[in-house]
Amino acid sequence: MIVRILGEGQFHVGGEEAAKLTVLDKDLDAAVSAADEPAFATALGVAVTLVRAVGTPVADDEFVTADYILPFTDATVAEVRKLLADGTIPGDSIGLP
Amino acid sequence: MSVMKRVSLIFRAKADKALDRMEDPRETLDYSYKQQVEMLTRVRRGVADVATSRKRVELQMNSLQKDLTKRENQARNALGVGREDLARAALQQKGQLQQQLDDLQGQYSSLQEQEEKLTMASQRLDTKVQAFRTRKETIKATYTAAEAQTRINEAFSGISEEMGDVGLAIQRAEDKTAQMQARAGAIDELLASGALEDHVGGPGSQDYIQAELDRIGGGNDIESELARMKGELESGAPKQIEADGSANGSASGSGSASDDVPAPVAEKPQAGDGL
Numbered sequence: 001m002i003v004r005i006l007g008e009g010q011f012h013v014g015g016e017e018a019a020k021l022t023v024l025d026k027d028l029d030a031a032v033s034a035a036d037e038p039a040f041a042t043a044l045g046v047a048v049t050l051v052r053a054v055g056t057p058v059a060d061d062e063f064v065t066a067d068y069i070l071p072f073t074d075a076t077v078a079e080v081r082k083l084l085a086d087g088t089i090p091g092d093s094i095g096l097p
Numbered sequence: 098m099s100v101m102k103r104v105s106l107i108f109r110a111k112a113d114k115a116l117d118r119m120e121d122p123r124e125t126l127d128y129s130y131k132q133q134v135e136m137l138t139r140v141r142r143g144v145a146d147v148a149t150s151r152k153r154v155e156l157q158m159n160s161l162q163k164d165l166t167k168r169e170n171q172a173r174n175a176l177g178v179g180r181e182d183l184a185r186a187a188l189q190q191k192g193q194l195q196q197q198l199d200d201l202q203g204q205y206s207s208l209q210e211q212e213e214k215l216t217m218a219s220q221r222l223d224t225k226v227q228a229f230r231t232r233k234e235t236i237k238a239t240y241t242a243a244e245a246q247t248r249i250n251e252a253f254s255g256i257s258e259e260m261g262d263v264g265l266a267i268q269r270a271e272d273k274t275a276q277m278q279a280r281a282g283a284i285d286e287l288l289a290s291g292a293l294e295d296h297v298g299g300p301g302s303q304d305y306i307q308a309e310l311d312r313i314g315g316g317n318d319i320e321s322e323l324a325r326m327k328g329e330l331e332s333g334a335p336k337q338i339e340a341d342g343s344a345n346g347s348a349s350g351s352g353s354a355s356d357d358v359p360a361p362v363a364e365k366p367q368a369g370d371g372l
Contacts, residue, residue: 004105004258007214007266009221025099032100047101061228063255065109068101072269083265084103 002058003051004066005073011055021047021068032077032084040077048073112257122242122249126233129253133226136260140219143267147215150274151208153281158201160288165194171306178313187306197284204277211270218266225259 001018004010013021024047031040047070058064071080119125168191175183229252236248 003101004262006104006262007218009262010258021101022099025101028100060224061232063229063232063252065112065254065258066105068099069104069108069258070101071104072265080100080104083107084100 001067002064003055003068003070005048005051005070006075007072008052010058010064010066011051012058013051013055017050017054018068020050024050025068032080035077035081037077040080044071044073044075108258108261109254111261112254115257116250116253122246123237125253126236126249129256130226130230130233133222133229133256133260136263137219137222137226140215140222140263140267143270144212144215144219147208147212147270147274150277150281151205151212154201154205154208154277157281157284157288158198158205161194161198161201165191165198168194168306171310174310175306178310180309180313183306183309190306201284204280207273208277211273215266215270218263222259222263225256229256 001013001015002010003013003018003021024043027043028040028047030036031043051070071083116125168187172184172187172191175181175187232248232252236245236252240248
């Protein structure tokens with residue numbers, strides 16, 4: 001699968017690691033729900049480290065969309081909540097008028 | 098649902114919405130490319146803005162560091178003249194300056210980090226945009242409009258996600274920079290008004306420690322000058338006579354004490370002449 005780390009780009013990640021990410025994603029979700037910053041930072045750190053370690057960067061001329069997108073490595077719960085809530089992505093100018 | 102999945106869906110929804118609005122897919126490629134180039138300009142400007150903020154914080158840090166050194170010297174000088182109260186006040190102010198400096202150091206690191214991240218984002222987008230340009234021309238040249246649709250969708254969605262990523266990165270940097278600028282502005286004002294110095298200092302004086310040290314310093318000079326003058330006055334009168342006497346004595350050789358003044362002097366030259 002393709003995983004993007006915001007601010008770092010996309011990576012190809014194998015099935016086994018993808019399964020690990022899915023587990024970590026539950027931790028992330030729980031942390032966001034509970035507004036538990038330390039737990040969120042920990043889970044995010046583990047996920048990012050995993051993707052960096054096992055992932056292969058997607059080639060520059062490869063145009064694909066990610067199955068998973070990890071927040072910025074120093075993101076806060078509040079930031080992620082805001083993104084999830086209003087779905088506002090600056091650079092929306094990518095869309096057409 | 099999961100966080101990572103939801104974020105990816107948000108990104109994809111944006112691209113899908115844009116794709117739905119397309120009428121001529123090939124024109125969309127050109128339009129998208131134009132926007133990518135604009136985004137590149139924006140991210141480069143973002144890098145420059147963050148760098149400017151970082152330099153401003155750096156200047157403030159230098160200024161604070163200078164003040165800090167000044168306070169330390171004041172404390173030392175104050176102790177030198179036995180004014181522990183002044184030394185204490187100077188050190189208190191030094192402590193406050195140190196806090197400000199630590200705070201600025203944190204801001205500086207944060208800005209530096211943003212600058213690095215944005216620079217990387219700029220490079221990544223640059224590479225991706227160049228690849229997109231090639232892809233766009235290939236699609237236009239190779240495929241019929243119908244065939245092109247799928248390829249365009251892929252390329253467009255892929256680059257959309259990249260643009261969304263970079264757009265978020267720029268916004269974060271802008272937010273951080275705005276925060277820093279507000280704080281930096283406040284510190285500039287503090288530095289300019291001398292409020293940082295006044296904070297612990299006495300009322301009505303920008304730097305009462307220095308004023309006090311100057312006063313003591315000036316006072317000491319006066320005291321020591323007075324002491325010197327008094328000393329001169331006390332031993333001054335005999336000295337002056339002695340000086341006159343010795344002047345005569347030197348003219349007349351080794352004057353024999355100061356018992357009588359004119360008579361022996363008159364005798365001795367004669368004796369000396371005789372020798």
